[in-house]
Amino acid sequence: MEVIINKKGQETVVGLVGRLDTPASIEIAPQIEDLKEATSGTVILDCKDLEYISSSGLRLFLGLRKAAAEKGGKIVVSNISPEIRSVFMMTGFLNLFEIR
Amino acid sequence: MNQNLSPHTQELLEQYRKLLPVYEKMADVIPEKLKEFFDEAGIIVAAVEHRVKAEKSLAGKLQLKGDKYKDIFDITDLVGLRVITFYIDDVDKVASIVERLFEIDWENSIDKRKIHEIDSFGYLSLHYICRVPESSYNDPEHPEINKIRFEVQMRTVLQHAWANMNHDTGYKSGVEIPLIYKRNMSRLAGMLELVDDEFSRIRQEISDYRRNVQKLVASGNLSEVQLDGDSFNSYMKIRPFDSLTRRIASINQAEIQEVDLSQFLGLFKAMGFKTLGDIANLIKEYSDAAYQIACFQMGITDLDIISSSVAPQNLCTAFILKKGWGSGGLKSMLDALNGPSESNAFMAEYLLEQTKDLPFMNK
Numbered sequence: 373m374e375v376i377i378n379k380k381g382q383e384t385v386v387g388l389v390g391r392l393d394t395p396a397s398i399e400i401a402p403q404i405e406d407l408k409e410a411t412s413g414t415v416i417l418d419c420k421d422l423e424y425i426s427s428s429g430l431r432l433f434l435g436l437r438k439a440a441a442e443k444g445g446k447i448v449v450s451n452i453s454p455e456i457r458s459v460f461m462m463t464g465f466l467n468l469f470e471i472r
Numbered sequence: 473m474n475q476n477l478s479p480h481t482q483e484l485l486e487q488y489r490k491l492l493p494v495y496e497k498m499a500d501v502i503p504e505k506l507k508e509f510f511d512e513a514g515i516i517v518a519a520v521e522h523r524v525k526a527e528k529s530l531a532g533k534l535q536l537k538g539d540k541y542k543d544i545f546d547i548t549d550l551v552g553l554r555v556i557t558f559y560i561d562d563v564d565k566v567a568s569i570v571e572r573l574f575e576i577d578w579e580n581s582i583d584k585r586k587i588h589e590i591d592s593f594g595y596l597s598l599h600y601i602c603r604v605p606e607s608s609y610n611d612p613e614h615p616e617i618n619k620i621r622f623e624v625q626m627r628t629v630l631q632h633a634w635a636n637m638n639h640d641t642g643y644k645s646g647v648e649i650p651l652i653y654k655r656n657m658s659r660l661a662g663m664l665e666l667v668d669d670e671f672s673r674i675r676q677e678i679s680d681y682r683r684n685v686q687k688l689v690a691s692g693n694l695s696e697v698q699l700d701g702d703s704f705n706s707y708m709k710i711r712p713f714d715s716l717t718r719r720i721a722s723i724n725q726a727e728i729q730e731v732d733l734s735q736f737l738g739l740f741k742a743m744g745f746k747t748l749g750d751i752a753n754l755i756k757e758y759s760d761a762a763y764q765i766a767c768f769q770m771g772i773t774d775l776d777i778i779s780s781s782v783a784p785q786n787l788c789t790a791f792i793l794k795k796g797w798g799s800g801g802l803k804s805m806l807d808a809l810n811g812p813s814e815s816n817a818f819m820a821e822y823l824l825e826q827t828k829d830l831p832f833m834n835k
């Protein structure tokens with residue numbers, strides 16, 4: 373699992389590459405924790421190369437959403453595949469994020 | 473020092489200068505104290521203004537009537553506060569807080585709302601002359617704070633606007649204005665009095681409506697309650713989707729993430745729901761179908777977290793499918809919940825395909 377972070381002013385684009393299963397979620401948790409600092413602006417989670425997301429991955433997304441709500445920023449989820457979109461839908465997560 | 477002023481006036485001005493830091497402290501501390509109490513009482517005010525009388529202004533006043541004051545503590549408007557409320561009935565609520573918080577010098581306080589003759593209109597405001605009791609505030613460095621009297625004016629936004637404009641047009645120029653203009657200002661005062669009363673009446677009616685809705689929701693007479701923002705919020709407080717949400721969560725022993733469900737109001741209205749009873753019927757008639765959808769989708773996954781929006785979302789899905797509104801209806805639902813998007817069309821088709829063989833579709 374790879375996390376590629378690009379900051380452009382108030383916008384932070386986070387490329388998620390690979391499978392975001394439980395071990396990967398544990399692995400990238402420190403990077404996601406650091407990202408919470410950037411949630412006063414817009415954080416775009418680019419899921420173009422995200423192949424799979426587990427509950428642990430969803431929890432990481434939720435953590436960012438909570439941080440953004442506290443800091444007045446927003447989380448955008450972009451380029452999600454139909455499979456991941458269906459996970460978001462069946463868990464009721466689709467309307468928690470701005471989806472692009 | 474101005475040599476034209478009498479020795480007594482100069483003495484008063486000297487006392488004023490010595491006490492100026494105390495006046496400034498009061499002008500800082502008292503509004504904050506008031507705001508704290510307004511917050512506690514749930515009163516939203518438009519503004520709390522404060523000022524310390526400028527030396528020049530005081531000198532002018534003393535030149536005119538300096539003999540009236542034995543010492544500086546006899547002057548009651550050196551520190552002035554003005555509380556501007558939105559509603560006329562909040563003026564009395566603010567007044568009761570001021571009465572509770574400070575000692576009121578009733579002899580010098582004026583209710584200008586009561587001094588008008590029955591057939592005259594004009595300046596309406598409540599002025600209290602107050603003192604901070606030691607029980608409310610005690611500063612050993614500035615014991616004078618408890619001795620100095622100050623003025624609190626309380627009025628509505630409209631009274632404030634009228635008073636300012638009347639002052640601007642009537643007195644500022646120092647020239648007496650013709651009676652016709654005075655009369656026109658009085659007409660406006662009368663009209664604004666009516667508007668103030670009307671705002672309060674409307675607020676009261678809305679409160680009554682909300683209380684009535686809450687009563688009907690609590691008593692279960694949901695079909696009598698029209699579906700709107702207020703009634704929906706009241707209904708959400710009794711958590712009508714909880715039972716289904718827990719049932720869905722039990723599929724994978726999932727953690728439930730509580731989320732705001734307000735976006736469902738628009739969707740329910742778009743589905744033709746008119747009363748809270750329609751939502752109650754949806755829950756009653758479609759809970760099994762909503763559960764079947766969740767079982768089919770989540771049963772083959774290890775997803776152990778769901779948001780509390782799954783239950784109403786699946787209920788709406790089942791309702792739309794049973795009504796035969798097809799993928800178009802599902803897309804409209806997803807557009808309403810997640811924002812319009814082309815990918816919602818794909819998800820709608822996917823949902824339609826997923827659910828077509830579920831038992832509830834064949835009943």
